[in-house]
């Protein structure tokens with residue numbers, strides 16, 4: 205529990221109404237397109253099993269201690285991530301230069317949201333496609349055509365990207381507590397319910413054995429150094445760690461809440477949802493002769509195929525994509541929160557003004573992704589299109605580097621009396637485990653994965 209009274213017991217931006225609200229908000233941030241859109245598609249591109257295994261190890265061994273570090277630092281600093289890092293840097297590490305970690309985080313959120321919103325826009329468009337019966341009886345070729353008709357048209361994709369950003373700005377401008385807390389409480393359980401229903405469908409109608417084997421049979425020969433880096437990057441992405449989003453939310457956490465239990469609950473829930481999404485999608489992919497390595501369009505093709513065969517499928521499809529859009533929405537809000545809190549505190553701006561300024565810039569940047577799937581799809585460099593490059597640099601480089609800095613700070617620069625005070629309810633073995641991971645396991649693992657990816661081993 206934080207020893208700070210008055211000023212540091214509360215954030216400048218208010219506080220979650222309860223511990224449960226905080227768990228829901230962090231889960232809302234963690235569970236999003238990363239679980240349902242990105243995890244299956246990158247597992248598909250990287251050959252399945254071995255990739256999934258590395259991802260799971262990264263989530264629990266690296267992601268979990270980093271999540272705990274972010275929350276404890278956020279709560280101790282009670283400011284936006286830039287100011288928190290600078291303040292704690294001053295108090296614990298002797299220099300406010302640590303603020304730079306927060307600045308990189310704010311920028312990373314900026315870049316991630318720019319393409320996240322475009323993909324979320326597709327999900328929103330698919331609510332209407334589903335409701336209008338476009339998936340009814342469609343075969344593999346028809347769903348592919350439908351997807352390229354939307355993603356390949358910059359105007360349609362740009363339109364839905366604009367709509368999604370407007371919704372995100374709207375919530376962030378109103379303050380996170382009002383609408384968001386209530387929304388996640390209903391929407392997350394509904395999303396899980398629908399995913400489980402789809403799981404039953406894929407068990408009956410899909411090639412479940414093959415889908416299962418694809419996800420869980422590790423074929424290490426298919427795993428490359430860059431695949432391992434991708435698994436690491438995704439572990440950060442899916443847990444929302446490495447850029448200060450969870451740190452920003454931690455700043456609004458009541459002093460009494462247990463950080464360890466909260467983090468474990470979020471990490472387990474996030475992982476289960478990704479695995480279930482994989483078990484829904486791959487059996488359908490294999491039963492219909494789709495390509496598991498189809499890339500970012502994977503769920504926008506496999507799921508409509510499944511829905512198209514279901515009685516009442518149009519309605520279920522619309523509801524599913526609605527929930528997916530909501531899951532994306534709660535994540536998008538957390539991608540924007542660090543930048544908005546920072547701008548508000550720095551320039552003494554109203555929350556609404558800061559949200560519009562930051563959101564407007566992200567919206568503009570998003571057009572790079574919009575065009576890279578349509579008019580500029582032939583323009584590729586380094587990792588591929590603009591979208592591929594922004595995603596690669598933000599997820600696979602910036603998040604792990606940010607997470608490394610955060611965990612090194614918490615493990616090596618913060619005194620054990622400060623960290624144990626924050627993690628107090630989990631003291632004892634739990635605390636020792638966290639500290640050992642934060643000091644040794646997580647940093648060494650991240651560095652090794654980087655060295656491996658550039659071919660040192």
Ligand code: PFF
Pocket residue numbers: 233234235236237238239313316440441442443444445447448449450535536538539
């Ligand atoms: N965790 C979100 C997802 O899996 O969709 C994405 C995300 C949100 C990443 C917030 C990073 C972040 F700070």
